[in-house]
Amino acid sequence: MAGQRRLFARGFVYGVATASALAYSYLLSNEEEVVKPVPVDPLVKRGAEILKYGVPERGPAVHYLHNHVLAYDQARRTPLWVAEHINSQHLQGPANRKHSKFKPDPSVDPMFTAHNKDYWKSGWSRGHMAPAGDNKFSQEAMDETFLLSNIVPQNIDNNAGFWNRFEMYCRDLTSRFEDVYILSGPLYLPTQEDQQKVVKYPVIGENEVAVPTHLYKVVIAERFNTPTSIGAFIVPNQQIGFEQKLTDFQVPIEDLEKSSGFKFYPQLDRSKTKNLCEMDSCKLLDKKEFELYFIGRKLQSARTQERVDKVWKELEEKKLEPDQYLVELYAKKKVDLSAKQSEE
Amino acid sequence: MAGQRRLFARGFVYGVATASALAYSYLLSNEEEVVKPVPVDPLVKRGAEILKYGVPERGPAVHYLHNHVLAYDQARRTPLWVAEHINSQHLQGPANRKHSKFKPDPSVDPMFTAHNKDYWKSGWSRGHMAPAGDNKFSQEAMDETFLLSNIVPQNIDNNAGFWNRFEMYCRDLTSRFEDVYILSGPLYLPTQEDQQKVVKYPVIGENEVAVPTHLYKVVIAERFNTPTSIGAFIVPNQQIGFEQKLTDFQVPIEDLEKSSGFKFYPQLDRSKTKNLCEMDSCKLLDKKEFELYFIGRKLQSARTQERVDKVWKELEEKKLEPDQYLVELYAKKKVDLSAKQSEE
Numbered sequence: 124m125a126g127q128r129r130l131f132a133r134g135f136v137y138g139v140a141t142a143s144a145l146a147y148s149y150l151l152s153n154e155e156e157v158v159k160p161v162p163v164d165p166l167v168k169r170g171a172e173i174l175k176y177g178v179p180e181r182g183p184a185v186h187y188l189h190n191h192v193l194a195y196d197q198a199r200r201t202p203l204w205v206a207e208h209i210n211s212q213h214l215q216g217p218a219n220r221k222h223s224k225f226k227p228d229p230s231v232d233p234m235f236t237a238h239n240k241d242y243w244k245s246g247w248s249r250g251h252m253a254p255a256g257d258n259k260f261s262q263e264a265m266d267e268t269f270l271l272s273n274i275v276p277q278n279i280d281n282n283a284g285f286w287n288r289f290e291m292y293c294r295d296l297t298s299r300f301e302d303v304y305i306l307s308g309p310l311y312l313p314t315q316e317d318q319q320k321v322v323k324y325p326v327i328g329e330n331e332v333a334v335p336t337h338l339y340k341v342v343i344a345e346r347f348n349t350p351t352s353i354g355a356f357i358v359p360n361q362q363i364g365f366e367q368k369l370t371d372f373q374v375p376i377e378d379l380e381k382s383s384g385f386k387f388y389p390q391l392d393r394s395k396t397k398n399l400c401e402m403d404s405c406k407l408l409d410k411k412e413f414e415l416y417f418i419g420r421k422l423q424s425a426r427t428q429e430r431v432d433k434v435w436k437e438l439e440e441k442k443l444e445p446d447q448y449l450v451e452l453y454a455k456k457k458v459d460l461s462a463k464q465s466e467e
Numbered sequence: 468m469a470g471q472r473r474l475f476a477r478g479f480v481y482g483v484a485t486a487s488a489l490a491y492s493y494l495l496s497n498e499e500e501v502v503k504p505v506p507v508d509p510l511v512k513r514g515a516e517i518l519k520y521g522v523p524e525r526g527p528a529v530h531y532l533h534n535h536v537l538a539y540d541q542a543r544r545t546p547l548w549v550a551e552h553i554n555s556q557h558l559q560g561p562a563n564r565k566h567s568k569f570k571p572d573p574s575v576d577p578m579f580t581a582h583n584k585d586y587w588k589s590g591w592s593r594g595h596m597a598p599a600g601d602n603k604f605s606q607e608a609m610d611e612t613f614l615l616s617n618i619v620p621q622n623i624d625n626n627a628g629f630w631n632r633f634e635m636y637c638r639d640l641t642s643r644f645e646d647v648y649i650l651s652g653p654l655y656l657p658t659q660e661d662q663q664k665v666v667k668y669p670v671i672g673e674n675e676v677a678v679p680t681h682l683y684k685v686v687i688a689e690r691f692n693t694p695t696s697i698g699a700f701i702v703p704n705q706q707i708g709f710e711q712k713l714t715d716f717q718v719p720i721e722d723l724e725k726s727s728g729f730k731f732y733p734q735l736d737r738s739k740t741k742n743l744c745e746m747d748s749c750k751l752l753d754k755k756e757f758e759l760y761f762i763g764r765k766l767q768s769a770r771t772q773e774r775v776d777k778v779w780k781e782l783e784e785k786k787l788e789p790d791q792y793l794v795e796l797y798a799k800k801k802v803d804l805s806a807k808q809s810e811e
Contacts, residue, residue, distance in 0.1 A: 164531070166531035166532065166533065167531055169531070169533065169534065170529065170531045170536045172552055173534075173535065173536045173550050173551060173552040173648075174529075174536060174550055175552065175648065175734075176648060176687065176694070176732035176733075176734050176735040177732055177733035177734035177735070178528075178529060178733075179538065179547075179548050179550075179650065179729040179730065179731050179732075179733075180729060180730040180733050181538075181547075181728055181729055184522075184528075185514065185518075185522060187508070187510035187511055187513070187514045188510065189510065189513065190513065190517075191517065192514045192517045192518055194523065194525075196728065197728035197729070198655075198726070198727060198728025198729075199728070203523075203525075204523050206517050206518055206523075207517060208516055208517040208519065232730070234721070234724065234725055234730075235725070235728060304517075304519065304520060306523065311542075313669075313670045313675060319669045319671075320669060320670050320671075320675060321667060321668065321669050321670070322666070322667070322668055322669075322670055322677065323665060323666070323667040324665065324666055325657075325663045325664060325665050325666075326657045326664050326665070326666055327663075327664075331657060331664060333666065343520060350520070377578070380578065381578055381579070382542070383542060384525055384540065384541035384542025384543070384579060385523040385524060385525055385541070385542075386523065386524040386576070386578075387523050388520035388521055388523075389520075389521035389522075389523075389524050390519075390520050390521035391520040391521070
C-alpha cells in the first residue's frame with residue numbers, strides 16, 4: 124500500500140510540475156515506465172504549508188470535447204487555445220449548423236462563463252475557434268463548437284470573410300496532406316500610442332467578455348503520419364479585404380509564442396518541418412471563387428425551383444462565370460426539385 | 468507492472484483534471500488512499516489524438532521558492548498570484564535587502580522572462596508581490612523575492628507609500644493572529660470609455676512587461692490553527708494618499724475572483740470566517756506614524772554619531788514628536804556608536 128501511495132503521489136507531482144503535456148505522452152506511449160521513488164522536495168513541502176488553504180484554481184487545464192480540445196481563460200471568458208485534428212472524414216456528413224445553438228459550456232464554472240446576452244448588441248459576432256464546418260461528420264461534435272468556451276468576440280466581416288476563407292483553406296489542406304492539426308485562439312497585442320506601447324481592448328456584456336485585438340492559428344500539415352510543414356499566423360480582429368494575402372499574416376512561430384505566452388506543439392521536431400506556405404500555396408479563395416462558393420451553398424440548400432432560379436440569377440447580376448461544379452449542381456437541383464414537385 | 472502503470476497514469480489524470488490543488492491535499496494528508504482503476508474517458512482518448520504534438524505549454528503550474536509560491540503569467544511577464552504564509556518568526560533576523568538583487572527567475576523559461584532592462588527608464592518601479600520585509604529570517608528567502616517572477620511594474624509612490632503601509636499592516640497582523648496567509652497579484656480591469664468598457668494598460672521594455680491597472684491582496688488571519696477572518700482588497704496602481712483608508716479598497720472576494728479568473732483558497736470554509744476589517748482594524752499607519760517609522764529605520768542603520776544627530780534633527784524639522792521606541796533607540800545608538808568610536 125505504501126508503494127502504491129508513493130506511485131500515486133509521484134503521478135501527482137509530475138502532473139503538476141510538467142503541465143499536462145506529459146500526461147498525454149504517457150497515455151500515448153506503449154512502453155513500460157520504470158518507476159522510481161522520488162523524495163519530496165523541501166521547497167514543495169514548504170509550499171504545501173504556504174498553500175494550506177489550496178492553490179488558486181483557474182479551472183481544468185484542458186477541456187475535452189468530442190472533436191476539439193481547449194484551455195479556457197477564466198478571466199477573459201474566452202478560450203486561450205483550441206486544438207483540432209481534421210482529415211477528410213470529419214468534413215463530410217449530415218451535421219448541420221441550423222441544429223446548433225450557442226450556449227455556455229457546462230464544463231466552465233458558472234462564475235467564469237460568457238453568456239449569449241454578453242454578445243447581443245455588442246457590435247461583435249460570436250466567432251468560432253474550432254469551426255462548425257470542421258465537424259460535418261457529427262452533429263454532437265458540431266454542436267459543441269457552439270459552446271461559448273470555443274467562441275471569441277470577432278469582427279463580423281472578419282468572421283464571415285477573411286477568417287472564413289482561412290478556415291476553408293485549412294479544410295482544403297486535408298485533400299493534399301491527409302491529416303491537419305490546428306490551434307486557434309485570441310491575442311491581446313500592444314500598439315504604439317504616443318510615447319508608449321499600450322494593450323487596449325473592449326470587454327462586452329455583464330460578464331465583461333474580452334474582445335481580442337488579434338486571432339491566431341498554427342497549422343501542421345501531416346502526410347503518412349509525418350508532419351511535413353507548419354505555419355503560424357496572426358490576423359487582426361477587423362475587416363480584411365481580398366487584396367490581402369494569408370502570407371501577409373504569417374509570422375515566425377516563436378513570435379506568436381512570445382505574444383501568447385504558450386509554447387505550441389512541444390512534441391513536434393520543428394527542424395524536420397518546412398514552411399507550410401512554401402510547401403503548399405497558403406492561397407485563400409479570391410473574391411470570385413468565394414462568391415461562387417456561396418452561390419453553391421445557396422443552391423444546395425434551395426428547396427424550390429423558384430429559389431434555384433433566383434440564386435442562378437445572382438450569377439448574372441454579379442457577372443460571375445459558373446464553374447463546372449455549379450453547372451452540374453444547378454442541373455441536378457432542377458431535376459430533383461421538379462421530381463419532388465410532381466410528387467406533391 | 469501493469470498495475471503500477473495504471474496507478475501512475477491515474478495520478479496523471481487526476482493531476483491534470485483537478486488542477487494542482489489536490490496534489491497538496493494529498494501530500495498533506497496522512498490517510499491511506501483507496502486506489503481504484505479508472506477507465507480512460509473516450510473524450511480524453513480522442514483528445515490525445517488531437518494533442519498528438521503536445522499540449523500548449525504555459526510553464527509550471529506552480530513555482531516553489533524558499534518562502535513563497537507563485538504562478539507565472541508567461542504572456543505578461545509578471546506573476547499571476549504569489550502566495551505567502553508569515554508569522555512573527557519570518558519577520559525577525561539578519562537578512563538585509565542591500566544584499567539582494569533584482570534578476571530573472573531561472574525557473575521561468577528565458578523566452579518569457581522579464582529583465583531589469585525592461586523596467587529601466589520605463590517610469591515604473593519594480594514592485595514586490597511577496598515583500599522582501601516578510602523574509603527577514605533568511606537572506607536566501609529574501610533574495611528570492613527579488614526574482615522578477617515576483618515583481619510587477621508598480622507606480623513608485625504606491626510602491627513606497629500605500630502598498631508599503633498595506634504590507635506593514637499584514638506583518639503587524641502576525642502579532643495578533645499568529646499565522647497570516649497572503650495572496651498578492653496584478654489585475655487588468657476595464658474602465659468606462661465613451662460608450663464601452665475598455666481594458667487598457669501599457670507594456671514596458673523589449674519584453675513588453677504588462678503594467679497592471681490594479682493590485683490585489685487576499686489576507687487570511689489564523690489563530691490556534693483556525694482561520695478566523697479573511698479580507699480581499701483591490702488597490703489601483705497609482706499614488707494613493709493618507710486620506711484614503713484600506714477599507715476603501717476592500718471588495719467581496721467573489722468580485723476579485725471574477726476579475727482575476729481565480730478561485731482563491733478553495734480549501735477554506737469561508738462561512739466559518741469573519742470579515743478581517745471587522746475583526747481587526749485594517750488601519751494603516753497614518754502620515755505621522757509612517758514618518759516616525761522611516762526615521763526609526765534611518766536611526767537603526769546610522770553608522771556614525773553625526774548621522775544619528777542628523778536623523779534626529781529631521782524630527783524637529785518635520786515637527787514630529789518621537790515615540791518611546793525612538794527615544795530609546797536614539798539613546799542606545801548614541802551609546803553604541805560612542806563606544807565604537809572610542810575603540811577605533
